[in-house]
Amino acid sequence: xxxxxxxxxxxxxLALAWAVASxxxxxxxxxxRSVEYSPTGWLERMDQALTSRNxxxxxxxxxxxxxxxxxxxxxxxxxxxSERLASLDGSGREFIRTGASLVCYLPxxxxxxxxxxxxxxxxxxxxxVNDQTASFYDIREVGHMRLNHRDTHVIxxxxxxxxxxxxxxxxxxxxxxxxxxxxxxxxxxxxEQIVFASLTLSARIADAAFRPDISTEGxxxxxxxxxxxxxxxxxxxxxxxxxxxxxxxxxxxxxxxxPGSVGAVDHLVFTDGFASVSVFVERQxxxxxxxxVPESATVGSSSAFSTVVDGHKITAVGEVPPATVRFIxxxxxxxxxxxxxx
Amino acid sequence: xxxxxxxxxxxxTPRRALAGAAVAAGVATVSILWLRTQAPLPGAQLAAGxxxxxxxATASAQGDSYVVPRPRPAAVAVPSTELANYVVAHSxxxxxxARRNLLSAFxxxxxxxAGTEEPxxxxxxxxx
Numbered sequence: 001x002x003x004x005x006x007x008x009x010x011x012x013x014l015a016l017a018w019a020v021a022s023x024x025x026x027x028x029x030x031x032x033r034s035v036e037y038s039p040t041g042w043l044e045r046m047d048q049a050l051t052s053r054n055x056x057x058x059x060x061x062x063x064x065x066x067x068x069x070x071x072x073x074x075x076x077x078x079x080x081x082s083e084r085l086a087s088l089d090g091s092g093r094e095f096i097r098t099g100a101s102l103v104c105y106l107p108x109x110x111x112x113x114x115x116x117x118x119x120x121x122x123x124x125x126x127x128x129v130n131d132q133t134a135s136f137y138d139i140r141e142v143g144h145m146r147l148n149h150r151d152t153h154v155i156x157x158x159x160x161x162x163x164x165x166x167x168x169x170x171x172x173x174x175x176x177x178x179x180x181x182x183x184x185x186x187x188x189x190x191x192e193q194i195v196f197a198s199l200t201l202s203a204r205i206a207d208a209a210f211r212p213d214i215s216t217e218g219x220x221x222x223x224x225x226x227x228x229x230x231x232x233x234x235x236x237x238x239x240x241x242x243x244x245x246x247x248x249x250x251x252x253x254x255x256x257x258x259p260g261s262v263g264a265v266d267h268l269v270f271t272d273g274f275a276s277v278s279v280f281v282e283r284q285x286x287x288x289x290x291x292x293v294p295e296s297a298t299v300g301s302s303s304a305f306s307t308v309v310d311g312h313k314i315t316a317v318g319e320v321p322p323a324t325v326r327f328i329x330x331x332x333x334x335x336x337x338x339x340x341x342x
Numbered sequence: 343x344x345x346x347x348x349x350x351x352x353x354x355t356p357r358r359a360l361a362g363a364a365v366a367a368g369v370a371t372v373s374i375l376w377l378r379t380q381a382p383l384p385g386a387q388l389a390a391g392x393x394x395x396x397x398x399a400t401a402s403a404q405g406d407s408y409v410v411p412r413p414r415p416a417a418v419a420v421p422s423t424e425l426a427n428y429v430v431a432h433s434x435x436x437x438x439x440a441r442r443n444l445l446s447a448f449x450x451x452x453x454x455x456a457g458t459e460e461p462x463x464x465x466x467x468x469x470x
Contacts (some may be wrong), residue, residue, distance in 0.1 A: 050438035061446040068450040072442070085442075087449040095430070095445055104430055113426060167439065183443055192443055222423070252435055258427040269435045276440065278432035299429050300447020317428045319440045 039139045039155050045176035046169065052076055055177065056209065057199035058088065063192040075205040084210045094212045108285055112216055113259040114223040119231065133273030136160055136247040145170060147179050148196070161212050162186040163245035163324045164275040165301070183301050186321065190276045192301040222259035239266055239281050239312075241331040245324055247272035248301060270318075270328060277318030277328050284313040305329045 037045060056073045068090040075081070086094040094105040104113040138158040145152050152170040159166045166188075170180035177199060183192035240250065252269035258280075266281035297304040299317075305325040306315040309332060316329035429448050433441050 047438050050442070059446075061450055063447055063450070063466055066450065070446055070449055085445050085449060090450055093449045095449065102434075104426065106426065109423070111423065113423075113430060115427075115430060178439060181439055181443070192447065194443065194446060224427075233426065256431070258424075258431060267431060269432075274431070274437060274440070276436050277351070278428065279436060280428055280431070297425055297453055299425065300444070302429070302444050302447060304425060304428065313425075315428055317425075319433045319436060319444055 037153075039141045042133065042141070042153055042171050042176070043139070043157070043169075046171050046178050049176040050074075050178070051081070051203055053175070053177070054203065054205050055199060055201045056205060057196050059194050059196045059199075061192075061194055069197070073205060073209050075210070077205075081207075082210050084212075087212065092214065094214060096210055096212060099212065103212075105212050105216065105219075107214050107219075110219045112219050112221045114221060114297050115259055116224060132247065136164070136272055137166065137274060142168075150174070150179060154181055158184075158188070159186050161246065162321060163248075163327070164272060164320050165191070167274075177201070183319075200222055223260040224257045238335045239268060239279075239332055240335050241268075241270065241279075241328060242333050243331045244270060245272075245327060248277070248328070268332075275318065275320045275324075277320055277325055278326060279332060280315045280317070281312050281332070284308050295318055296326070298322070310334055 002179075007334070054075045054077075056071075058069055058071045061068050061070055071084075071086050071088055073082075073084045075083070080099045081097065083097045084094065085096075086092075092107045096103045096105070100116060102113075102115040106112065136159065138156075138160060139143045140156055141153055142156045143154045145154055151173040151191050153169075153173060155169045155171055157167040157169070165186070166184045168182040168184060168190075169178045171177070172179050178194075179195075179199065180195045182190045185191050190193070197336075244250075248270045249272075250268055250270050252267070254267050255264040256267055257263075258265055261278050263283060266279075268279040270277045270279070295306050296304075302317065302319045303322040303325045304315060304317045305322065306313060308314070310332075314329045314332050316325035318325055318328075426448070429444065433444050433448075436444055
């Protein structure tokens, strides 16, 4: 994991300096300043704002000394959530979600991933901060700050152990939108930062805003079915973790087809209310020769870890330190009578 | 202002040499104990990261010995396309702010991970 250096910090600052920040929330009635919220209350308001408001903004994403601009458009209309996230420079990738349909355009690979989630899962309930979560994080308001001409409350979410990352969030007082957010490691070092350069909250956003800018001519399309086809060798097994990091619990267990996959993949989700880790279990092709060894990967500040257990590939992915995904993946076992059917 | 310290050096004696060796051994022991305390989280496995077992050299009374590294085992590689699938699927279950971080990092990552590309023949491709 790379850490921000002083020079890269300057680079991030310079890259952001050119952007004239503006937050237009004319159609949103401002909350009274006298209203007091607890730090946890601000987090709840922020989650609510991110998931229920209509907004269109550009922001910088800093990680590992690199800064890129992205645009996010989010709309909730007639109960259907639409979202478009596009890289404005660099890879040119786009991610568009409409209800239960997810389309990921990867022009750098000339590939499009299409995932159709079952309709009953279209409205995913996000993890929520509760009293138990608060026992594994120190959540406090560390100050007020003017950011881009807006009053913000600075909320620090500090992990109490090394199994999870923390956040520093600059939450807009009027709209509860996080105008700036930092992901910090257990030692308080910033490893990722997002800063909005512009943000507009609108009552209506046209459908055209959710069309990709990319021509997909000649692209490879990888699709996933909405309905998984359970395979005896995969979903018939009852996989669970024999031990979890403190505060984590399993909240989701499902079988699904991923784009390009030939069989159902078991998907387990573990969360502490703030951080979450997905574990995917799928049949591993017969080994050839040497036994496989575990392997790690990273996507930005998120971690992935794969290993093989009882002929199944176990892959854990989450916005947690590498040791946490390794730990959880290593604890997964096929349980009970189902395991005997292998 | 210059200042001179009287030289305290004296010819080494066998007792001094023995004491020096004892100090060196003590430092080495403390170092080993300290390194052991720097182990990863309890229960966590070490990721081999697809690398072969490093050669180990040990000092012994009979002289240095060398263990020939084993052949590189097959790594459980996470193909980048597969990793992209996992990231997208996982993003649906993240908190809103974590989800934004996750997808932004995915959008800006050059290779979306350290894994190797999945062979095209193994991918179920459906042309539109």
